[in-house]
Amino acid sequence: MSNKNPESSAKLIGIIPARYASTRFPGKPLVEIAGKTMIQRVYEQAAKAKSLSKVVIATDDDRIVEEVKRFGGEYVLTSSNHQSGTDRCAEVIEHLPNFDIVINIQGDEPFIEPAQIDLLASCFAEEKVQLATLIKSIESQESIYNPNSPKVVIDVNGRAMYFSRSPIPFIRNGEPGVWAEKHQFYKHIGIYGYRTASLKEITKLPPSSLEIAESLEQLRWIENGYYIQTKVTDLETVAIDTPEDLKKLNKLLKALKLE
Numbered sequence: 001m002s003n004k005n006p007e008s009s010a011k012l013i014g015i016i017p018a019r020y021a022s023t024r025f026p027g028k029p030l031v032e033i034a035g036k037t038m039i040q041r042v043y044e045q046a047a048k049a050k051s052l053s054k055v056v057i058a059t060d061d062d063r064i065v066e067e068v069k070r071f072g073g074e075y076v077l078t079s080s081n082h083q084s085g086t087d088r089c090a091e092v093i094e095h096l097p098n099f100d101i102v103i104n105i106q107g108d109e110p111f112i113e114p115a116q117i118d119l120l121a122s123c124f125a126e127e128k129v130q131l132a133t134l135i136k137s138i139e140s141q142e143s144i145y146n147p148n149s150p151k152v153v154i155d156v157n158g159r160a161m162y163f164s165r166s167p168i169p170f171i172r173n174g175e176p177g178v179w180a181e182k183h184q185f186y187k188h189i190g191i192y193g194y195r196t197a198s199l200k201e202i203t204k205l206p207p208s209s210l211e212i213a214e215s216l217e218q219l220r221w222i223e224n225g226y227y228i229q230t231k232v233t234d235l236e237t238v239a240i241d242t243p244e245d246l247k248k249l250n251k252l253l254k255a256l257k258l259e
Contacts, residue, residue, distance in 0.1 A: 010100040012121055014052040015092050016042055017085035018107040020061035024242050029064050031246055033110050034253050038240065039064060040071045041110035048114035051121035052103065056096070058088045084217050086192065090203040093196055102199055104192040108240045112191075116233050120193045123229045130198040131221060132229040133160070134189040136236070141180050143187055150188040150216055152230065160228040163188055163216050186230075189237055192218075202226065 018029040018039050025031075029039040036044075039057060046055045057068050060080040068075045076095050082088045089104050101124050103117055116134060123132035135152050143149050147165040155161055162168060167179065174182040194202070202221050210219040218228060240246050 010124065011053045011098065012051050012101045012103060012124075013092075013096065013099040014046045014049065014055040014103045014105050014117065015089045016046060016055070016057045016105045016107045017082075017088040018057050018059045018061075018064050019080075019088075020059075020063055025240070025246075027063075028240065029059075029107055030067055031240070033246070033249065037067055037071075038110045039067060039107060040073070042105065042107055042112060043068070043071070043073045045110070045112045045114060046105050046117060049103075049117035049121070050114070051118045053099070054096075055105075056092060057107075058085075058092045060088075086194075086199070086217060087203050089194070090199050093199060097196075100196055102194050102196060104194070106190050106237075106239065109237050110240065111238050113235045116189070116191065116235055116237075119231050119233055120191055123193060123231055124195070126229070129229045130195050130226055131202070132193040132231070133218070134191055134233045135160075135186040135230045136189055136233050138185040138187050139180060141177060144179055144185055145176070150214075152186050152188045154186065154230055158230050158232075160218070160222065160230050162222065163214070163218055165214055165216070186232070188218075189233060190239075198226065 020027055022028050030037050033041060043057060057073055057075040058078050059075060060078050065075055076092045078088050078091045085104055089102050103120060120132055120134055123129050138144055144167045150163050150165055151168050152163045153161045153168050171179045171182045205220055205224050208220040208223040210223050211217055
């Protein structure tokens, strides 16, 4: 596959970490959604991104490997000892070293928009950008207070200053029920981009105190002096974290009669 990135001569690879042994949803990559497995849907969507030269699935499970072979995708078999998708991406780059930038694509978002991948990739048009991610404006009060939806505050240049499961910032002169009207809150969209050199560096860092406190790996990078460039997307993502999420999605797809 040729390099399709029109903005740069840099070569970008999209990596989809996929593990079978999920605590909340074992076997999640292989669940069927409207006639295709989730991992196939993610792979096919990622392959549509104009910025990527290559897309691979990183997994430690033979069942996922067999499914990837079945639909004709590419994969790299990785260690089962990785603690995060970032670590899994770093191992893939050891096998496939000829890429300048890695886009880490969530394996549980079957309808991810290729435009979101391209938007994230565009952050690296600036050579000084080491790490990047996407954010989205929060409109509902519920999302502000939901600890499963990490929030982020950014500086005037769009760099992430901090991520938290708590509402940030705290609105001093406003009741909690009207915070969304007092300030523009942002939630984090869990897709990352890394320059290859930076990816190798951050995976060698020990867990940090803020990371452990919030259970958010990106805080390790900030705590160690790395900056994370953000761009705002207006596209919503549909993540499948639990069997209940899958039931809701299939019910919606049935209502829409999606084939």
